[in-house]
Amino acid sequence: MADNWHERNPRMLRGLHHARSGQVGILTDWRLFSPDEIAREPFEQEFAIRFDCVHYAGSFIPIDRDSFLVLSMERSKRRGAFLGAELDDVARFIEMTNTALSYAIRAQKAVTTGLVDSLSTEKTAWAWLDGHARPCHYSASFNAMVGRFFGSRNGRLAPLCGDTDGFGFLVAMAAVGEQINMSLTVANPANPADTATVRIVPLRTIARDMASRGDVLLSIEVNPIQRPSIEDILTRDYGLTKAEVRLALLIWEGNKLRSAAETERITYETARSRLKIIFNKLSVGRQADLILKMSELLKG
Template sequence: MREDRIRQALDRCYEAVLAPGLWADALHELAQAFGGAAMMFYPYERDLSASDPRDPRRSLSKVPISHEYMEVVEEYERSRWYLNHYRAERGLPLMVAGRSVVIEHQLATDEERRRSRHYNDLYLRFGFPGYAMINVPMVDQSWCIPMLRANRQEHFNPEEAAYISRFVPQFRRLISLSDKLELEKARAATTGLDAVNAPAALIDWRGQVHSLNAGAEALLGPDLHLVRGVLAPADRRSNAALQAMIRNALRVDRTAVASMQPSSLIARRGGRPILAEVLPLSGIFCDLFNHAQILLLLTDLARLPVPREERLRVAFGLTLAEARLAVRLVAGTELRAAADELAVSYETARVRLRVIFQKTGTHRQGELVALLSRLAR
């Protein structure tokens, strides 16, 4: 292992943070620099009492992975090799306990490997007998970086494990940088939905809120709140339905949209409910490390759709004062009350309304509201 070669490969990984299409090549280069043949990123659950921490619950092909690892991972998922896997059963507790790098000889004896289906029918079948797992604990999500060695290479030894552990801070910075960049992308996406009056939440692979836009935050209150990062309606039936919908959306193949439960209602005391609709993310909207898995659209059924003032000004040439009056009328405010809110006389408001009728080609207030409401979508 040459340190200069490792650092050059790490530089390629930093470039891949900005250009995800480079990950496969960057990780291939990094694996070779560490004397390996393949490597990938793997999120793991630190709470070993949780429902089977070995089950990835989502496609591992979505995380950064080198070319050589892809075929192994496809078989790993297809045949459910992650169940009763000795490397996960024995390696994860060691990482949770604080071990920086775990190698194959710390997970099984030579005799156990001779009898292991996982070792013989999966890893030896693809020509990768050697193994090391690098532990990268983070605040929100801990990561394991598995690395394979091919038949022509020796097993990782304790001295090499100690050397590799020196680079854990580099991996932590790499993941942290990606987190920050992806968080900004997620915020930008949900903020854009604010512009079209669409409250939205990005939900990560654990079912927790990754980010909320301003519209969704405004819906939080006694009937809908965050509990340990999870959107939780106060109404028990609504909560059960919402969590079931989110779990279902996270588990199904993203292409199988038709099989998903697409919506549920969140009941509110003394008011109309909130409609929750789930949309799987893919392509550029799904971030690199799969923090954001689904988009949850929230519609307040008690709220009338109100267009933005700027949109009315552009569409109909309204002045700022006219647009402000029009927005209040669309929201259901009576003309006299709207005048009071705007601190103008009732007669001034009537004059402005007549101008608005003229500019929009309408003649009655109901006709005006029906027209302008269309711009609230």
């Protein structure tokens, strides 16, 4: 049902109607459409004939509440419709396939969800997505990060802050088995310093084209928050120059003003003038207050 393709396919729409109404079983062209409908439907008259798939038989195998696996056997007008004993053979084949595939799909889902849950920790969380970034299963630790780094957009997982298009491209490439070692950094919009690294690996590495995307596993690892240095704080928040920062650091480290002036290779009077400017910018009046203020800034 990717990209609502089924909405442009009359056979798919009519088959889904039957499946969702509980009439899951063998379906054929003459069971889905009347002769008049086939005669009026451009899809049946143009597309089906063009691709030599006029007659078909198939079924919709339920996977989840709103998810079906479509099994379709198609053939040309020359072979004619599926009728009689041949239709009975098709029905038996579909029933056997339904049983086998339903079991395989349930088993795959159980294995994949178990893998996602077992791989996840507080620091690194995993999720199972389809090839269009729609969630299939979140681990508990990943679910805790939804709203912090990720949100939902049209039913698809998307970063709350960062390169949304880049994330979609990363999923698409992994879904077709390409560029599987790429990573992306996402951020918490409430705290841009709170970031995480996202990596995506394919669950299936072979795909014919972009339309046949496989599912992917997504990992997200929270990065340590990088605290700004005292130099960055004094420059960014208080407007100190590089020379003023050096002098303030020397005083903070316990140097006398005269000793600090010698270290900076400036006169004592120049150091006094520079220190007064530092006092003014940090709203303090004594060297002891300057040392206390800088210690508080570093802790904060």
